[in-house]
Amino acid sequence: MTHLPYIVAAYGLTLGVAAILSVNATLRLRQARKRLAAIEQPRTRQPS
Amino acid sequence: MTRKSRRLWLVVACMIGLGSAAALTLNAFSSNIVFFMAPSQVHSKPPPADRTIRLGGMVVAGSVRQEKVKDAPVAIFDVTDGQAAVTVRYEGILPDLFREGQSVVAVGTVNPDGTFRASEVLAKHDETYMPKEVAEELRRSGKWDPRFGKAPDAASWNTMTAADNAKKPATQTP
Amino acid sequence: MNATQSLTARTGNLFHRYANPGRFLRMGAKLQPWLTWPALVLSVAGIVWGLFFSPADWQQGDSVRIMYVHVPTAWLASSGYMGLAVCSLLSLVWRHPLADLAAVEIGPVGAAITAVCLATGSLWGKPMWGTWWVWDARLTSVLVLFFLYLGHIALIRAFDEPQRGYRAAAILGLAGAVDLPIIKFSVQWWNTLHQPDSITVTGAPTMSTSMLWPLGLTTLGFTLGFAAIVLARLRASVMESRVRTILAANRGRQSAAPQPDRATP
Numbered sequence: 001m002t003h004l005p006y007i008v009a010a011y012g013l014t015l016g017v018a019a020i021l022s023v024n025a026t027l028r029l030r031q032a033r034k035r036l037a038a039i040e041q042p043r044t045r046q047p048s
Numbered sequence: 049m050t051r052k053s054r055r056l057w058l059v060v061a062c063m064i065g066l067g068s069a070a071a072l073t074l075n076a077f078s079s080n081i082v083f084f085m086a087p088s089q090v091h092s093k094p095p096p097a098d099r100t101i102r103l104g105g106m107v108v109a110g111s112v113r114q115e116k117v118k119d120a121p122v123a124i125f126d127v128t129d130g131q132a133a134v135t136v137r138y139e140g141i142l143p144d145l146f147r148e149g150q151s152v153v154a155v156g157t158v159n160p161d162g163t164f165r166a167s168e169v170l171a172k173h174d175e176t177y178m179p180k181e182v183a184e185e186l187r188r189s190g191k192w193d194p195r196f197g198k199a200p201d202a203a204s205w206n207t208m209t210a211a212d213n214a215k216k217p218a219t220q221t222p
Numbered sequence: 223m224n225a226t227q228s229l230t231a232r233t234g235n236l237f238h239r240y241a242n243p244g245r246f247l248r249m250g251a252k253l254q255p256w257l258t259w260p261a262l263v264l265s266v267a268g269i270v271w272g273l274f275f276s277p278a279d280w281q282q283g284d285s286v287r288i289m290y291v292h293v294p295t296a297w298l299a300s301s302g303y304m305g306l307a308v309c310s311l312l313s314l315v316w317r318h319p320l321a322d323l324a325a326v327e328i329g330p331v332g333a334a335i336t337a338v339c340l341a342t343g344s345l346w347g348k349p350m351w352g353t354w355w356v357w358d359a360r361l362t363s364v365l366v367l368f369f370l371y372l373g374h375i376a377l378i379r380a381f382d383e384p385q386r387g388y389r390a391a392a393i394l395g396l397a398g399a400v401d402l403p404i405i406k407f408s409v410q411w412w413n414t415l416h417q418p419d420s421i422t423v424t425g426a427p428t429m430s431t432s433m434l435w436p437l438g439l440t441t442l443g444f445t446l447g448f449a450a451i452v453l454a455r456l457r458a459s460v461m462e463s464r465v466r467t468i469l470a471a472n473r474g475r476q477s478a479a480p481q482p483d484r485a486t487p
Contacts, residue, residue, distance in 0.1 A: 002278075002283040002284045002285065002349075003283070003284060003285045003349040004284070006285060006288065006345045006346070006348060006349050007273075007284060007285065007287050007288055009345050010288045010291055010292065010341075010342040010345040010346065011269065011273065011288075011291055013338060013341055013342065013345075014291040014295065014338050014342060015269075017334050017335075017337070017338050018265075018444075018447065020334075021331060021334060021451050022447075022450075022451060025451045025454040025455050025458070026454065028454075028455065028458040029454045029455075029457055029458040029461075031458075032457075032458040032459075032461035032462050032465070033458075033461060035461070035462075035465050036461045036464055036465050039465055039468050039469065040468065052315060052316060055314060055315045056315045059311065059314055059315060059396065062396075062397075063396060063399075063400075066397055066400055067400055070400045070404070074404070074411075078411075078412065081359050081411075081412045082359075082412045082413050083356065083357075083358040083359065083412065083413055083414045083415055084413055084415075086413075104413060143350075143351065143352030144349065144350070144352075145281060145282070145350055145351075145352075147281075150281075153415055168352075168353075169352065170351045170352045170353055170356070170415060171350065171351055171352055172351065172415055172417065173281055173282060173350060173351075173417055174417055174418075175417040175418045175419065175420040175428050175429075176420070176428045176429070177279055177286060177289070177420060177428070177429040177430055177433050178279065178280045178429075178430050179277030179278070179279070179280065179430050179432060179433075180277060180278050180279065180280045180283075181277070182280070182430065183280030183281075184280075194280075194281075199428075201426065201428075202426060202427060202428050202429060202430065203426055205430075206430060206431050
């Protein structure tokens with residue numbers, strides 16, 4: 001392939017940023033879900 | 049009129065105002081926003097000799113001469129917009145895409161004799177994306193010469209890829 | 223005026239149906255896999271096709287393969303901002319709470335995508351045009367878009383009282399939408415180093431179908447991926463705000479609780 005370094009850099013950069021965004025979103029969602037579950041359970045039990 | 053629709057009309061009015069302001073500004077500065085001057089513009093209104101301008105146009109087929117001055121490559125070629133041509137002299141390595149018939153943008157100054165002294169040459173490729181084999185096939189069959197103008201419509205060669213690949217083994221085997 | 227009044231009210235009702243956080247979380251959880259998995263499959267297929275199975279270009283050679291990541295990110299940079307502008311409108315006119323949260327989440331993702339678009343463009347420009355960067359109308363207007371994203375990110379988080387940040391950022395988001403048509407038409411209105419669009423709404427594409435296919439796959443894949451990431455962040459954001467509300471309510475109840483407790487026995 002001609003200009004291989006440029007092609008590799010462009011694809012690497014795109015995939016790298018995509019990976020960072022997805023991992024960050026996944027971790028944040030998981031943590032938020034865990035925190036919400038921990039807080040909501042005792043509250044739903046209380047009224048009964 | 050509820051508060052919501054009042055807010056909506058306010059937003060619409062602001063956007064129209066902002067949009068027309070932007071349009072008027074861009075229109076007023078249009079000549080500064082253009083990236084390069086065409087050779088005919090350089091001919092009709094030659095810029096002062098000390099001012100760096102960008103000259104854009106097509107490299108005239110058959111006009112490219114490569115020389116060596118003290119081991120430095122020098123390229124001399126004509127750039128045209130179809131109405132006028134300017135001779136460009138450039139010391140340095142030309143970009144990969146540089147060829148006859150290619151659009152280029154040269155950065156530099158206009159000499160008193162009307163020729164252009166470039167300090168940088170950028171290649172401008174057009175929006176045609178075509179497989180290499182198709183381009184070669186078109187050139188071989190005489191349907192298109194990249195040195196003299198734009199590629200034909202994509203619809204005319206899109207089917208060539210598959211059809212030629214199917215034809216090739218048959219013509220090569222005998 | 224009567225017609226517009228009912229129209230604004232009806233539009234508001236339509237969007238407010240999804241403002242209920244519980245309903246949004248249920249719908250979001252259902253929608254998420256339908257965005258995530260097609261996004262992954264289509265992107266991987268498009269990238270593999272573009273890198274290894276699509277033909278080299280007649281004038282650009284293999285560098286044309288950068289197109290399969292550059293063009294989708296460029297399209298997403300603009301359409302992501304379009305989403306931001308729609309959220310801004312919903313926020314300003316209808317005071318939609320979910321639109322504010324969405325605007326907070328779209329900003330960083332859009333900015334990252336715009337940065338990728340600028341960087342891959344640079345990596346494509348160097349070998350082809352012979353320069354990393356030029357100040358032509360297309361490149362400059364996309365750089366302005368990047369700064370608009372950055373400004374929006376900073377503004378929406380700049381106030382102690384979130385509502386004021388939402389309002390200010392929504393105004394910036396709408397005003398910045400003026401840049402979108404400039405980006406789109408910059409290559410037609412002015413002469414630029416950047417080439418005109420190969421794919422337009424009106425004309426036939428000036429691109430071989432063998433290159434159009436992988437480009438279509440990556441564009442669809444990246445767009446779904448953008449939506450999936452924004453949705454995941456938005457769901458997390460709604461959950462986080464719910465946690466905050468519950469904590470605040472608990473604190474309020476604890477401080478208010480002692481008096482009735484003492485009264486009951």
